[in-house]
Amino acid sequence: MIILLGSSGYIGQAFQQALENRGAKFAPLSRKEIDYTCFSKLLEHLRKTKATFVINAAGFTGKPNVDACESARAETLLGNSIFPVTVANACSAAGIPWGHVSSGCIFQGAKILGHGAARVEKNLMAPEIQLLREKNPEAVRGFTEEDAPNFSFRQPPCSFYSGTKALAEEALLSAGDGFIWRLRIPFDQWDGPRNFLSKLQRYPKVYDNVNSLSHRRDFAEACLDLWERRAPAGIYNVTNPGHVSSREVVRLIEKFLSPGRKFEFWAGDEEFYRSAAHAPRSNCVLDVSKLLAAGVKMRPVQDALEDSLRNWKTSS
Amino acid sequence: MIILLGSSGYIGQAFQQALENRGAKFAPLSRKEIDYTCFSKLLEHLRKTKATFVINAAGFTGKPNVDACESARAETLLGNSIFPVTVANACSAAGIPWGHVSSGCIFQGAKILGHGAARVEKNLMAPEIQLLREKNPEAVRGFTEEDAPNFSFRQPPCSFYSGTKALAEEALLSAGDGFIWRLRIPFDQWDGPRNFLSKLQRYPKVYDNVNSLSHRRDFAEACLDLWERRAPAGIYNVTNPGHVSSREVVRLIEKFLSPGRKFEFWAGDEEFYRSAAHAPRSNCVLDVSKLLAAGVKMRPVQDALEDSLRNWKTSS
Numbered sequence: 040m041i042i043l044l045g046s047s048g049y050i051g052q053a054f055q056q057a058l059e060n061r062g063a064k065f066a067p068l069s070r071k072e073i074d075y076t077c078f079s080k081l082l083e084h085l086r087k088t089k090a091t092f093v094i095n096a097a098g099f100t101g102k103p104n105v106d107a108c109e110s111a112r113a114e115t116l117l118g119n120s121i122f123p124v125t126v127a128n129a130c131s132a133a134g135i136p137w138g139h140v141s142s143g144c145i146f147q148g149a150k151i152l153g154h155g156a157a158r159v160e161k162n163l164m165a166p167e168i169q170l171l172r173e174k175n176p177e178a179v180r181g182f183t184e185e186d187a188p189n190f191s192f193r194q195p196p197c198s199f200y201s202g203t204k205a206l207a208e209e210a211l212l213s214a215g216d217g218f219i220w221r222l223r224i225p226f227d228q229w230d231g232p233r234n235f236l237s238k239l240q241r242y243p244k245v246y247d248n249v250n251s252l253s254h255r256r257d258f259a260e261a262c263l264d265l266w267e268r269r270a271p272a273g274i275y276n277v278t279n280p281g282h283v284s285s286r287e288v289v290r291l292i293e294k295f296l297s298p299g300r301k302f303e304f305w306a307g308d309e310e311f312y313r314s315a316a317h318a319p320r321s322n323c324v325l326d327v328s329k330l331l332a333a334g335v336k337m338r339p340v341q342d343a344l345e346d347s348l349r350n351w352k353t354s355s
Numbered sequence: 356m357i358i359l360l361g362s363s364g365y366i367g368q369a370f371q372q373a374l375e376n377r378g379a380k381f382a383p384l385s386r387k388e389i390d391y392t393c394f395s396k397l398l399e400h401l402r403k404t405k406a407t408f409v410i411n412a413a414g415f416t417g418k419p420n421v422d423a424c425e426s427a428r429a430e431t432l433l434g435n436s437i438f439p440v441t442v443a444n445a446c447s448a449a450g451i452p453w454g455h456v457s458s459g460c461i462f463q464g465a466k467i468l469g470h471g472a473a474r475v476e477k478n479l480m481a482p483e484i485q486l487l488r489e490k491n492p493e494a495v496r497g498f499t500e501e502d503a504p505n506f507s508f509r510q511p512p513c514s515f516y517s518g519t520k521a522l523a524e525e526a527l528l529s530a531g532d533g534f535i536w537r538l539r540i541p542f543d544q545w546d547g548p549r550n551f552l553s554k555l556q557r558y559p560k561v562y563d564n565v566n567s568l569s570h571r572r573d574f575a576e577a578c579l580d581l582w583e584r585r586a587p588a589g590i591y592n593v594t595n596p597g598h599v600s601s602r603e604v605v606r607l608i609e610k611f612l613s614p615g616r617k618f619e620f621w622a623g624d625e626e627f628y629r630s631a632a633h634a635p636r637s638n639c640v641l642d643v644s645k646l647l648a649a650g651v652k653m654r655p656v657q658d659a660l661e662d663s664l665r666n667w668k669t670s671s
Contacts, residue, residue, distance in 0.1 A: 132398065192429040206432055
């Protein structure tokens with residue numbers, strides 16, 4: 040029996056559907072049923088249900104956005120750092136593995152191939168990087184699971200949210216046998232407040248930057264594939280291969296949805312942070328070689344984006 | 356078998372002596388022996404040694420002072436919030452109780468009795484409070500275990516250190532059967548860098564404010580008394596009864612040690628924070644009625660201070 044925590048959340052829903060789809064024996068566990076933040080209650084439940092695997096898709100992301108985590112520090116730490124440790128501890132005591140939804144937002148920038156060793160470039164909007172992406176996108180590489188987070192409490196500046204996610208990874212690595220699945224900017228064809236494609240359409244102005252993205256269902260399927268294939272425990276970047284700029288995604292939205300409006304963009308970081316954001320934002324490229332080498336298939340980000348927009352479903 | 360974590364630290368040493376003194380069967384556990392931050396290793400050790408109680412006197416306090424915690428956020432959180440949760444979880448899995456060294460620094464100010472309900476006063480250096488302490492010290496009351504921390508991530512401003520200590524208390528309260536022992540500004544007769552009486556003598560200028568204090572050995576003995584008396588689990592303020600200003604303590608130092616120097620004081624908060632401190636400091640009075648009602652004896656802070664100075668031992 041697989042136990043799914045946070046099943047009502049944006050990512051938890053995708054896990055629920057992916058589990059149903061593959062006919063897995065699973066049970067979502069809600070906090071109304073059992074206060075699963077309490078170690079002893081969670082452990083008792085895991086033993087009673089003979090759980091074989093725990094998926095923790097719960098977390099505190101901040102509403103309406105990550106800026107809310109800057110002031111809600113207790114909730115952010117409890118949800119993103121302390122709770123995952125309690126889940127991992129309970130799984131350890133019960134002798135079962137777990138999977139934790141982490142985030143790629145603990146990195147800033149990308150690794151640029153050139154002559155000699157790849158160098159880290161944090162500003163992906165620099166003109167030379169834009170040129171490079173046009174001429175040789177393969178030269179813009181992502182961070183691997185071996186790289187230390189560079190947008191974290193240990194390597195500031197970072198947002199408080201990112202700090203708590205990176206801290207959880209560090210604490211979980213010593214907590215035993217589990218998967219740390221890094222999600223990055225989820226999207227799919229279902230219009231909604233957490234969907235990157237919806238957000239881009241709702242922002243008064245778009246902040247342009249380069250990122251790896253995770254199709255929500257692709258992400259959940261890939262995570263479950265890792266578990267089913269009995270891939271080695273540890274960290275996995277789980278994004279669709281490739282990188283894309285917000286401006287490129289807006290062009291796809293214009294092409295597929297013909298929204299009949301003109302998109303505006305912030306002139307740059309200075310205007311964006313003065314007007315629309317408080318905490319620094321992560322913009323980064325992740326390397327998914329480890330995921331692919333484990334035999335898990337992920338379609339390129341371009342394909343996932345076009346597919347989502349082709350099958351776009353508004354909530355109205 | 357009692358397991359003592361953090362036995363080499365300032366407070367851990369006092370626990371070690373107090374345990375030896377009462378002939379308790381105990382074993383200090385060092386991280387060199389076993390990485391006790393790893394849940395499964397700690398749990399295995401607790402089971403193997405048939406531990407009956409775990410004392411967690413480990414923590415991250417920042418060197419040379421609490422300001423260091425503002426930038427060492429990962430270490431501060433790992434040491435003060437995440438590690439205590441792992442200890443409590445391991446104890447829960449092993450079915451044994453624990454005691455955690457918390458801190459009174461999650462409060463600011465005191466409760467002032469007057470006509471009607473007591474009011475919280477955060478600025479204990481206000482002239483009317485100084486007058487009140489002189490005329491009627493009983494009217495300056497401490498925060499009880501029922502009061503929510505008012506110098507925490509939930510009630511900012513706070514230092515990062517205080518935030519992590521308050522967060523741990525919150526997480527531990529749902530983690531089961533344990534004692535949360537609140538220490539406040541330790542001192543005793545042994546000259547040293549963590550001793551408040553030594554600090555006051557070493558500061559170029561003294562920051563005057565009103566606080567409750569904990570004699571180090573009195574603290575450890577009181578914590579162990581609570582355990583031996585099988586007092587109900589939960590939070591306990593463990594300070595010597597009363598409150599004292601830094602200026603009053605300096606006068607005692609002058610009286611007992613005749614240091615042959617003139618002590619200078621910062622003119623006020625404005626000068627202190629501009630020149631000598633970065634993070635906001637907690638200054639507070641704690642109520643120890645709950646501790647005393649549990650049958651634990653604690654001598655008044657004045658007696659403990661005079662006794663320490665009368666038996667003062669310099670490290671040279």
